[in-house]
């Protein structure tokens with residue numbers, strides 16, 4: 001059997017926070033094949049961005065990681081600096097949340113877009129320019145040739161995010177990691193940009209790891225969704241089933257906390273308590289303090305992720321709760 005395109009196995013990450021090493025990601029595992037899209041969903045501090053960055057071997061200085069990230073069987077954490085730089089161009093690229101923070105403001109869009117092709121892949125300027133002009137058309141940036149000579153401040157946030165998508169596509173990678181690529185944009189532009197990214201992903205059979213807070217958006221874009229809480233994956237499931245039959249109380253609570261467009265008053269129902277990072281998590285199940293279904297046993301030890309229907313769930317009560325978890329979260333008292 002050949003190795004999966006992307007394999008993450010028992011990934012744990014510790015970062016130096018307030019002078020000491022603290023856990024931010026714990027035991028995350030998943031695989032991804034060509035053409036597949038996986039969403040990482042969860043509240044702030046869950047470890048989504050750290051997991052995403054680990055895929056590119058791009059953790060903050062001083063980070064300590066364990067477990068493995070492998071691409072076609074090759075370990076990313078063991079790559080030489082040179083191999084890593086080639087890996088980050090040819091195999092995997094990243095789309096960040098805020099394009100303005102990642103595109104050099106004093107260089108032209110054309111320079112930004114062609115840089116990796118020219119420097120890392122040895123393309124001529126002409127060939128690189130032709131390639132990225134074609135891509136700008138694909139991502140819906142009008143007047144592509146003129147845009148190449150412009151500077152980032154001359155473009156709207158939506159256009160700049162399309163430029164970042166074009167840059168991510170330019171070296172023709174196998175995997176794209178998109179970390180909340182549209183949260184900085186207004187709602188209409190968000191929808192347009194996501195539609196383009198999703199269409200290109202399908203068309204080009206790209207493997208996509210899509211980080212978002214939004215379960216609905218995750219389901220629209222991704223075949224599978226992994227829900228993260230306090231540094232761990234607590235449920236992985238086909239996106240549609242996750243949506244209609246959440247198996248982990250946290251997933252159900254997240255679904256219930258979305259603004260209900262068709263509901264009474266569009267009010268945002270939030271999950272009681274605040275989200276925690278891995279290092280702040282209580283002993284036992286990390287979600288127990290906020291879970292309306294938790295019992296003493298949930299605080300005594302930590303539930304492992306185990307197979308459940310077509311996916312995996314980390315909850316002691318998954319069998320008992322089956323069928324009774326409604327997206328609104330709270331049981332009838």
Ligand SMILES: Nc1ncnc2c1ncn2[C@@H]1O[C@H](COP(=O)(O)OP(=O)(O)OP(=O)(O)O)[C@@H](O)[C@H]1O
Nearest residue numbers: 015016024043044045046047048049050051060277
């Ligand atoms: N550069 C960093 N240095 C130290 N700690 C960090 C760094 N970046 C993130 N953290 C911490 O690591 C934990 C996980 O952060 P991460 O950014 O992965 O969360 P996230 O799920 O992406 O959250 P959000 O939805 O807010 O983006 C948090 O506690 C965060 O404070």
Ligand SMILES: [Mg+2]
Nearest residue numbers: 048049050179
């Ligand atoms: Mg993040």
